[in-house]
Amino acid sequence: xxxxxxxxxxxxxxxxxxxxxxxxxxxxxxxxxxxxxxxxxxxxxxxxxxxxxxxxxxxxxxxxxxxxxxxxxxxxxxxxxxxxxxxxxxxxxxxxxxxxxxxxxxxxxxxxxxxxxxxxxxxxxxxxxxxxxxxxxxxxxxxxxxxxxxxxxxxxxxxxxxxxxxxxxxxxxxxxxxxxxxxxxxxxxxxxxxxxxxxxxxxxxxxxxxxxxxxxxxxxxxxxxxxxxxxxxxxxxxxxxxxxxxxxxxxxxxxxxxxxxxxxxxxxxxxxxxxxxxxxxxxxxxxxxxxxxxxxxxxxxxxxxxxxxxxxxxxxxxxxxxxxxxxxxxxxxxxxxxxxxx
Amino acid sequence: xxxxxxxxxxxxxxxxxxxxxxxxxxxxxxxxxxxxxxxxxxxxxxxxxxxxxxxxxxxxxxxxxxxxxxxxxxxxxxxxxxxxxxxxxxxxxxxxxxxxxxxxxxxxxxxxxxxxxxxxxxxxxxxxxxxxxxxxxxxxxxxxxxxxxxxxxxxxxxxxxxxxxxxxxxxxxxxxxxxxxxxxxxxxxxxxxxxxxxxxxxxxxxxxxxxxxxxxxxxxxxxxxxxxxxxxxxxxxxxxxxxxxxxxxxxxxxxxxxxxxxxxxxxxxxxxxxxxxxxxxxxxxxxxxxxxxxxxxxxxxxxxxxxxxxxxxxxxxxxxxxxxxxxxxxxxxxxxxxxxxx
DNA sequence: CGTTCTCTTGGTATCGCTACCACCGTATAA
DNA sequence: TTATACGGTGGTAGCGATACCAAGAGAACG
Numbered sequence: 001x002x003x004x005x006x007x008x009x010x011x012x013x014x015x016x017x018x019x020x021x022x023x024x025x026x027x028x029x030x031x032x033x034x035x036x037x038x039x040x041x042x043x044x045x046x047x048x049x050x051x052x053x054x055x056x057x058x059x060x061x062x063x064x065x066x067x068x069x070x071x072x073x074x075x076x077x078x079x080x081x082x083x084x085x086x087x088x089x090x091x092x093x094x095x096x097x098x099x100x101x102x103x104x105x106x107x108x109x110x111x112x113x114x115x116x117x118x119x120x121x122x123x124x125x126x127x128x129x130x131x132x133x134x135x136x137x138x139x140x141x142x143x144x145x146x147x148x149x150x151x152x153x154x155x156x157x158x159x160x161x162x163x164x165x166x167x168x169x170x171x172x173x174x175x176x177x178x179x180x181x182x183x184x185x186x187x188x189x190x191x192x193x194x195x196x197x198x199x200x201x202x203x204x205x206x207x208x209x210x211x212x213x214x215x216x217x218x219x220x221x222x223x224x225x226x227x228x229x230x231x232x233x234x235x236x237x238x239x240x241x242x243x244x245x246x247x248x249x250x251x252x253x254x255x256x257x258x259x260x261x262x263x264x265x266x267x268x269x270x271x272x273x274x275x276x277x278x279x280x281x282x283x284x285x286x287x288x289x290x291x292x293x294x295x296x297x298x299x300x301x302x303x304x305x306x307x308x309x310x311x312x313x314x315x316x317x318x319x320x321x322x323x324x325x326x327x328x329x330x331x332x333x334x335x336x337x338x339x340x341x342x
Numbered sequence: 343x344x345x346x347x348x349x350x351x352x353x354x355x356x357x358x359x360x361x362x363x364x365x366x367x368x369x370x371x372x373x374x375x376x377x378x379x380x381x382x383x384x385x386x387x388x389x390x391x392x393x394x395x396x397x398x399x400x401x402x403x404x405x406x407x408x409x410x411x412x413x414x415x416x417x418x419x420x421x422x423x424x425x426x427x428x429x430x431x432x433x434x435x436x437x438x439x440x441x442x443x444x445x446x447x448x449x450x451x452x453x454x455x456x457x458x459x460x461x462x463x464x465x466x467x468x469x470x471x472x473x474x475x476x477x478x479x480x481x482x483x484x485x486x487x488x489x490x491x492x493x494x495x496x497x498x499x500x501x502x503x504x505x506x507x508x509x510x511x512x513x514x515x516x517x518x519x520x521x522x523x524x525x526x527x528x529x530x531x532x533x534x535x536x537x538x539x540x541x542x543x544x545x546x547x548x549x550x551x552x553x554x555x556x557x558x559x560x561x562x563x564x565x566x567x568x569x570x571x572x573x574x575x576x577x578x579x580x581x582x583x584x585x586x587x588x589x590x591x592x593x594x595x596x597x598x599x600x601x602x603x604x605x606x607x608x609x610x611x612x613x614x615x616x617x618x619x620x621x622x623x624x625x626x627x628x629x630x631x632x633x634x635x636x637x638x639x640x641x642x643x644x645x646x647x648x649x650x651x652x653x654x655x656x657x658x659x660x661x662x663x664x665x666x667x668x669x670x671x672x673x674x675x676x677x678x679x680x681x682x683x684x
Numbered sequence: 685c686g687t688t689c690t691c692t693t694g695g696t697a698t699c700g701c702t703a704c705c706a707c708c709g710t711a712t713a714a
Numbered sequence: 715t716t717a718t719a720c721g722g723t724g725g726t727a728g729c730g731a732t733a734c735c736a737a738g739a740g741a742a743c744g
C-alpha cells in the first residue's frame with residue numbers, strides 16, 4: 001500500500017478469507033468474531049482468535065469502510081496547528097475519539113477560506129464520518145457540500161448566527177466585552193485594544209465589537225486609534241504596546257486579544273522598566289499556562305479550550321453512534337481571571 | 343457514511359458511473375480524466391469536467407484506495423499533541439504532505455510504548471501509506487508489524503542505533519553534551535541538570551548521558567544529586583531550581599533539558615530577586631519563541647523542529663512516489679544560542 | 685410429537701473504483 | 715499497399731470486507 005506500488009507487489013496481504021480457511025470457519029464468522037464477538041459462539045471465537053494471532057492479521061478497514069459505508073475517521077480543520085490554543089483542543093478531541101475507536105485526520109487552513117473549501121472537499125472524498133471546523137464563516141461550496149453529504153459537523157471558535165449543524169464555543173463578543181468592562185470597573189479609563197488580523201476572521205471582528213460595546217456601556221469614548229492590529233507573536237505585542245503609548249501617553253491599560261501578544265508587551269515593559277500595572281495594566285485573552293507564571297501574573301480570559309474539544313468530540317461520537325440529528329448549540333462560556341497585571 | 347447508518351440511508355451517493363453516463367463516456371475515462379488528465383483527449387476531459395461540476399461529484403477515495411491498493415494518508419504518532427515542539431514539526435509535516443496530495447492522521451501515545459503499539463496497529467489497519475514516529479524505542483510487535491507490512495517509516499526525536507527504516511533527528515546526547523560544555527567554557531563550575539522523566543524515554547536518558555559526558559571532559563565531578571527529574575511545566579522547573587539551590591548553595595548554573603522548565607525557573611528567580619545570570623545562570627533545551635523574548639533572554643539549544651518535520655515528510659513523499667527504499671539517516675544537528683541568561 | 689422460535693452459521697451479492705487487456709482508428713514506416 | 719506503432723477508449727474482473735438472506739440445530743411450547 002504505497003504511493004506507487006503496482007498490484008500484487010511483494011508479499012500478498014493476509015486477508016479475512018485466509019484467516020477463515022485456517023480457522024475452518026466462514027469469513028462471515030471471522031468478521032463477526034472481530035466486530036461483534038457476542039454474536040458468535042465461544043468455540044468459534046477461540047478458533048478465530050487463534051488464527052488471527054498466528055498470522056498477525058490486521059483487518060483492512062478500507063475494505064470494511066467501503067462495504068459498510070461507514071468510516072471511523074473524523075476530519076478536523078484548524079487555522080493553524082502550530083498554536084497551543086488549538087493544540088489543547090486537538091488533544092481533547094483526539095483523546096475522546098480514540099476512546100471510542102475513531103481516528104483523527106487533521107489539516108490546517110491558514111485562515112484562508114478557499115483552503116478550507118479545498119480541505120473540506122478532500123476530507124469528504126476520504127469519506128470522513130464527521131467534521132470539526134474551527135471557523136464559523138464558510139464558502140458557499142463548503143455549506144453546499146456539508147448539506148449535500150449530510151455529515152455531522154461541529155463548528156467552533158465562535159457562536160455563529162447560522163450554524164451548519166452543531167456548535168460548541170464561547171462568544172468572542174461577550175468575552176471581549178466582559179474583559180473590557182472588567183478593566184473599566186478596575187478604574188482604567190484609556191484602554192488600548194490590540195487584535196489579531198480582522199480579515200476573514202469573524203473571531204477577531206467579534207472581539208473588537210465587544211471591546212467597543214463595553215466602552216460604550218462604560219461611557220468611555222470610542223477612539224479607533226486605540227485599536228491596533230497585530231499579527232500575533234511576542235514582538236508584535238511589544239511593538240503594539242509601544243506604539244499605543246507613544247500615540248496615547250495617557251494609556252493606562254492594554255487589552256491584548258490574541259495569542260502571546262500580552263506576554264510580548266509584558267516583557268517589553270520589563271525591558272523598559274515600566275511598572276505593570278503601575279505604568280500600564282495588561283490583560284490577555286486565553287489562559288495560557290505562561291500567564292499564570294509570568295511576573296507579574298497576567299489577568300486574562302479563561303476559555304475552556306480543552307472542554308471545547310472534549311464536548312465537540314462527544315457530540316460527534318454520540319451522533320455517529322446513533323443520536324438523532326438535532327441542532328445543538330453549546331456555549332461553554334468563559335471566565336475572567338484577575339491577576340497581578342491589572 | 344456515518345457511524346451507524348444502514349446501507350442506502352437517504353440520498354444515494356453519486357458515483358463515477360453516474361458521471362460517466364451523463365458525460366456519455368465510460369467510467370474508465372472519467373477515472374482517467376480525474377487522475378491523469380493528460381492521458382485523455384481534450385474533448386473527453388471537457389465532457390467529464392462538465393458533468394463533475396454539474397453534480398458536484400466527489401470521488402470516493404476509499405473505493406479508490408481499495409482498488410488501487412494505494413492510500414494517500416500518512417500516520418503520525420507523537421508523545422503529546424499539546425506541546426509546541428511537536429506542533430511545529432506537525433505543521434511542517436502537514437504542509438509538505440498537503441502540497442503533495444497526502445493527508446495526515448494523528449495520534450498521541452502519551453509516552454506509553456503499549457499505546458504506541460495499539461496506535462501503530464490501528465493506523466496500519468487504516469492502511470496508511472507511511473508512518474512517522476516521534477520515538478525510537480519500540481515494542482517487539484511494532485517492529486514486527488513495520489517489517490511485515492513494509493510501510494515506509496520515519497523515526498525522529500533521537501538517533502537510534504538500530505533504526506526501523508529512515509531517521510531524521512538530532513542527537514540528544516551531543517546536544518546536551520554541547521550545552522553542558524558550553525556552560526563549562528563560560529566558567530560555570532557547579533551545573534545542575536533538570537531532566538524530563540527518564541522512564542521509557544530514550545531522549546531524556548541520552549540527554550542525561552550527554553550532561554555527564556561533558557562534565558567528565560570538563561574535569562568536573564559527576565554528582566548525581568545535581569540531577570533532578572521534573573515532569574515538565576513552569577512550576578516543575580521553578581521547584582527544581584529551588585530544590586537544587588537549597589541542596590547546593592554553590593550552584594552557579596542550571597541546565598533545564600526539557601519543555602518550559604527553564605522559563606519556570608527564570609520566573610522563580612524574578613520572583614525571588616535572584617539575578618540571572620548573576621546568582622545563577624539558566625540554559626534551556628529547544629528554542630521556543632518565548633526564550634528569545636523573556637527578560638533576560640535565555641540561552642538555549644536550537645533544535646530545528648520545523649526542518650525535522652519538513653525533511654521527514656519529504657523523505658516519505660519521495661519514497662511513496664517511487665524512490666528506492668534505502669536506509670536514510672539524517673542528522674539535522676543543533677545549535678547553541680548564547681543569550682543573556684548565561 | 686409437531687410447530688414455532690431463537691441462536692448460529694454460511695453463501696452471495698454488492699460497495700465504488702482501478703488495473704489490465706482488448707480494441708479501434710489513424711499515423712508512420714517499409 | 716501492407717505492416718507496425720501508438721494514442722485513446724471501453725469492458726471486465728477484481729480489491730477485501732460487510733449486509734442481507736437462507737438454513738440448520740436445538741429449545742420451548744401446545
